[in-house]
Each structure stands twice: as C-alpha cells, then as structure tokens.
Amino acid sequence: MTEQPTEQERRTLNETLARAMGICPHKWIFAPDNLDGDSDYPEKLCEFCGKRVRGLAYRVDGKVNAPDFTRDPAARDELVRWLAADDARWREFAFRLFDLVGAWPPQALDSVARKLLTADPLVIARAAVEAIGGSND
Numbered sequence: 001m002t003e004q005p006t007e008q009e010r011r012t013l014n015e016t017l018a019r020a021m022g023i024c025p026h027k028w029i030f031a032p033d034n035l036d037g038d039s040d041y042p043e044k045l046c047e048f049c050g051k052r053v054r055g056l057a058y059r060v061d062g063k064v065n066a067p068d069f070t071r072d073p074a075a076r077d078e079l080v081r082w083l084a085a086d087d088a089r090w091r092e093f094a095f096r097l098f099d100l101v102g103a104w105p106p107q108a109l110d111s112v113a114r115k116l117l118t119a120d121p122l123v124i125a126r127a128a129v130e131a132i133g134g135s136n137d
C-alpha cells in the first residue's frame with residue numbers, strides 16, 4: 001500500500017518532475033517592475049522561467065501548470081518515456097522503483113515491464129524524483 005502524500009507533497013513532486021523534464025510549471029508572481037501598469041490586469045512573472053503574462057487566467061498563488069504525475073496514468077507514461085530516454089537516468093530510476101515496490105533484483109525484466117504498466121503513478125513519480133536527486137520526504 002502506497003502512503004498517500006499531502007497536496008503540498010504532490011505539488012512538490014509534480015513541480016520537481018516538470019522542471020526536470022523541461023516543462024515549466026509556471027508559478028506566477030507579480031512582476032516587481034510593473035506595479036504602475038494597468039491595475040486591472042497587472043503583469044505577472046513566472047518565478048521559474050521568467051515568462052511574463054497579463055490576464056485573469058494567470059493567477060498568483062494559483063494551481064501550478066504541471067502534469068499530475070502522481071495521479072494521471074497518461075502523465076506517468078510520459079514520465080516513464082522521459083526516464084527511458086537516458087541510460088544513466090533509467091538505471092537509477094529502475095533501482096529506486098524496485099526499492100519502493102519491494103521487488104528484487106531489478107534485472108528481472110518481465111517484472112520491470114509489469115510494474116511500469118501497473119504501478120500507481122505516485123510510486124513512479126516518487127521513484128523518478130529520487131532518481132534525479134530530489135527528496136522523497
């Protein structure tokens with residue numbers, strides 16, 4: 001049974017993975033040098049990539065624009081393809097995954113394939129964050 005994370009933990013996992021994959025999760029803050037602009041539509045700045053936007057769709061402290069790797073099987077599959085694209089990253093991920101799901105040895109390839117297709121997206125996300133050097137706490 002997988003221990004369920006808080007929403008903040010999910011958000012951190014999703015942001016960490018999105019950034020590692022080159023998908024900016026766009027965390028909007030008010031652009032500091034534009035406070036005298038149109039006050040109804042103040043300019044916002046992404047804290048991560050520096051993109052600037054205006055409009056009501058871009059909420060400061062709003063939900064991050066990252067795939068939900070911890071719940072969405074399609075995002076999990078996208079994450080697994082990204083992990084598989086690099087030999088060293090994949091090897092590290094496989095060891096982390098097998099540590100989390102309690103299967104050993106990782107050379108058991110039939111078991112690897114089954115775990116990847118059936119594992120809870122949360123387990124894949126956690127193993128991936130560990131594999132890229134992030135914290136799983």
Ligand SMILES: [Zn+2]
Pocket residue numbers: 024025026027046047048049050051
């Ligand atoms: Zn961004």
